[in-house]
Amino acid sequence: MELLPLQPYIIRALLGVFLISLNASIAGSFTVFRNVSFLVAGASHSALAGAALFILLGSMGMPEINPIVGGLIFALIVAISAGYTRKEDINTVIGISFAMSMSLAVLLISMIREYSSRVWTLLIGDIYLLTQHDIYLMVGVTAFNITLILMFYRAFLFISFDFEGAEAFGLNARLYNYVLLSIIALSSVILLKGVGAILVFAMLVAPAAASNEVARNIREVFLFSFLIALLSGLGGIAVSFFVDVSPGAFASLLATLTYFFILSLRRLSGKVQI
């Protein structure tokens, strides 16, 4: 029993939580700044179709590739279409890609019945099922995203604040927008295996949205969202030691409750001031 925390699968789960929190911090915050939270839901669900396709191809004798890679490709397509769309239509486009991917996913699942549980796993997620390969993929994508955000931080901030201004001051705003939306989409997919498509939104957006309410500057948004996601994730894992519940679901519950807690606290303090 004492050795339980040293089990490889637990170490992988803890690493997974850490990586998820990094994504919740950088990609989550920019999701809130750029006001594209729907993209997170769209990308993660579209990724299911991509993953299902890769599982199908694998079952047909193609070389086995991690289905998450298929998910990454589909999510990128959603991000690029969203970037291509006018701001007013963006939610519709994402919503329809969402619906299209889900239909495709269900269709594909019905074609690969014997493997369909693998796809459903991605819908619900399980942090304890992360493989070594999943962790490598998560580390790779997270490092890639962090590098891009460090390089283009000011550009991303600028296009989130005023797109036209960014264009006018000589930034290739459209290109940066594609890159930023892609980062957000990639991060969404990276969370898939750990928390499941249904709950990606909770883990990626809720911590940043909560931080955004209380932070005094951008740095604090990054820091607080990392901490909220980390503590929620660890909380989920801790609880799952004692009770047989899904750690991802519990973590998402903690993260979303934090958001509502902070929101009501703010409303309350606002009322007191008046």
Place this chain on the structure above:
Amino acid sequence: MVKEEGIIAENLFFRYSNFPVLSNISFEIKKGEFVAITGPNGSGKTTLLKLILGILQPESGKITIYGHDSSEREQIQAITGFMPQREHISSGFPILVRDVMMMGISARKRLKKLSEEDEEIAIKALEAVGMNEEFLNRKFDRLSGGQKQRVLFARAIAVEPEILLLDEPFNGVDIPSQNRMLDTVMELRRKGKTVIIVVHNINPLLHHIDKLMLLRNRLIACGRIEEVLTEQNLRKAYGASIPIIYCEEGFGHPVYGDTH
């Protein structure tokens, strides 16, 4: 010898999807002129600024900016400073005035690392609009509407542009701050910079501008104030009669709003 070219537009035509916004637009703005653009909502004022900035390209016609064709975006944007309309800004996150000020400066440096000097530049620009260093650490979102406008104005002048484009800079700005902004504009003009300003109320500017453009998807009139501000032109632009009152210095001031 290189001809001293300002901004020359010939027969511009522009539309978003299938809705024509600007047609038949021709004008010339000389280097160092102070020009105001006015016209009703949706008349294409912001769109015209974007054409000048090279953000949008005309579907037909031609516009050159200091000798650069509008497709030479990089060259144009290296010499322009822009203040967007406040409605086009989304600041629902704790971005600091410092971050906002650094946007333009950083974009100019192609996102290279910022230095102490850059902060000095930002502070100087803020001082020009009557704000000081302390504002750097204030949340942009918590500023009043007028203060926000002043920061956006400061951001535009911080890059020391040759051409300054201001989209409704005075909306919600108190009179002393308006005057300070106007003083800054006049100083830039003395240094030979070109200033183009979109306004709804032309009155505070009448004594300062060299040229006025009255726009309603086409150019109703363009030129010296007294040529442009006629009741007939105003009726063409706004579809309503706007009386003009002449001040002691002989400028015709349109009287907007309910005059009953």
